Amino acid sequence: MDLLLVLGIPFAGTLVLAFVGARRYAAELNIGFSLATLLAVALLALRVVRSGSLLLWQEQFYLDSFNVFLVVLTAFVGFTTTVFSRPYMRVEAQHGRVNARRLRLYHSMYQLFMGAMLLALLTNNMGLLWVAMEAATLSTILLVSLYRTKASLEASWKYFILCGVGIAQALFGTILLYFAAEHILGQQGMTALLWTHLDAVRGQLEPRVLGLAFVFLLIGYGTKVGLAPLHNWLPDAHAEGPAPVSAVLSGLLLNVALYAVLRCKVLVEGSIGAALPGRMLMVFGLFSAVLGALFLWRQRDIKRLFAYSSIEHMGIITFAFGLGGPIANFAALLHMTVHSLTKSSLFFTAGHASQSAGTQRMDGIRGLASSRPALGWGLMLGSVAILGMPPFGIFASEFLILTTAIQEHPWATPFLLLTLGIAFAGIFSKVQPMVFGDGTAPKVQHAPSLAPVFVHLGMVLALGLYIPPALAACYNAAARLIG
């Protein structure tokens, strides 16, 4: 029942908002649907916490410690983003950047996107996972091109082509997985693609086929994670779409794609051992982290800056999962959570800041601290958090990742330190004049809702100081599962 609600509410929201998405109460309705989803998710999560992993609906849906926290995170950030989006989109409509039809499209596709991501996280079927990822891609293409400017069309075209190709690779990987599974599990229709069934027989799956499948799956879903060298779509899509969309792309979609990679990794490791997949994740992750940090320096657009920072952080997380072991996996899971919270709060503040300055170019945004103190400090604190300053949660996870890397793969340490150093200097030197520089940022008509920003940052701070035992148990169990 609760599962039906979790999946049903966003899709019902898609339909309802497709008709009334431009009315005056549409933004509130959007918030309402997301809040209802969050509550349903909370019910489902409580059940998992109480009774362990769940198999629902003839084993088609599966919840364990790994996906349950991601589901909660997705629903939560999905909800806070709708709160942020209410004043933001009103101002956009006032500035004439969106008309009624596009507003309807925006609200409807937002709910579809949330539904697709929740479906991808909850499904036990590797084929359905693919279908849900593709649906999430298609809905975000429409969201990225919402403003219909030349740049946004270009960004979404690039997004479609790159992610289309990527997701096709993932489909081939899924076919190979099915092929290997069918030999062991027989032609039982749907069950041969169920993750739990595959996991039960993963030792018997043909290693050569699975090795090949993993390459395709990693490239395919890795494109959506934003792993270099397949990251080109990411900065454009983040910069050209509306700020709430950038927030959920960076905060949620990248996590979901990485989740898909990791589910595949668990299966593949059972068959061919941990060495090869681990090494591939480490190399791709480190490369993305370094590249993301280097490109940070050259950005002039505030949303592109944080998009490259997302590439860097997803790289670090991927690297940590490649390291493997209980500590690195724990740290990576924590990092997924805090990065998602921090990065979405940064896109909230970046969105409001560029709205009031009238430009996304960073040299046009000045003096936020004096003219819009709450906004300015939100941006500053978010940047400090994303740079891994103590006592924020990112410090804890990065510290754990770094120390594990020093112990197990010392060769990677200089690269990691270099990445963190460059990113620090890059982001700090660009954010500092925006917040404290000379100039004023005029007020916009609708007061921004900064509550989500500070709620997110507060949670990141809290997670840096104290991880609740339930969450820690969840991370630990998931870390063991990922291996």
Added chain:
Amino acid sequence: MHDADLIAQLLRLLAAGLLLISFAMLSRRRTQRLITLYAWQGAILFLSTCLVAYGEGLRELYYSAALTLILKVILLPWILHRLIHRLGAQWDSEPLVNIPATMLVGLVLVIFAFGLAQPISMLATTITRHTIGIALAVILLSFMMMITRRKAMTQVIGFLAMENGLFFAATSTTYGMPMVIELGIALDMLVAVFILGIFFFQIREQFDSLDLHHLEKLRED
């Protein structure tokens, strides 16, 4: 088993046809011709899926063959034809540089695909196992088409042809994916084409052309 032999032979013939069409796509300039070729590719897929279904007596495969016929031979080509008519782009053609070089690269890709498919073919037990290499080659050739072409419509046809290759790969290795998944994939494809159809109009409105040369403003600076 004379019958099975014949079916296997026919399947290989059809697979060869599929590969030939992929090469033809690489060398065609007219958008309209490309759509026709895409429809032919769908028709071959339909025939080969029917043959496999008949040869192995698999009921579900008839459904997926019917899905192919409706979607890839009739519906999608029709949508694409209507699109280019409404865009007035039916006589569009694009200059292709160096067709012989493209063909040579294509050949290398085919050899690579066969090498990659070797271990899978050895393990497969389907009557179509020898065509896995061709399926992979079709995927790679369509991929190349997407990279080398500069027209929006052509890239989309490349994308759809790649999906054809994937579908063929699924039938050759495992007699197709479970029905629900195939329906999901088909739905995604259909939605993708609709979205792109809307896109074409917007791109043309903004840039006065469907040429993707205009879409190169967002660069790293």
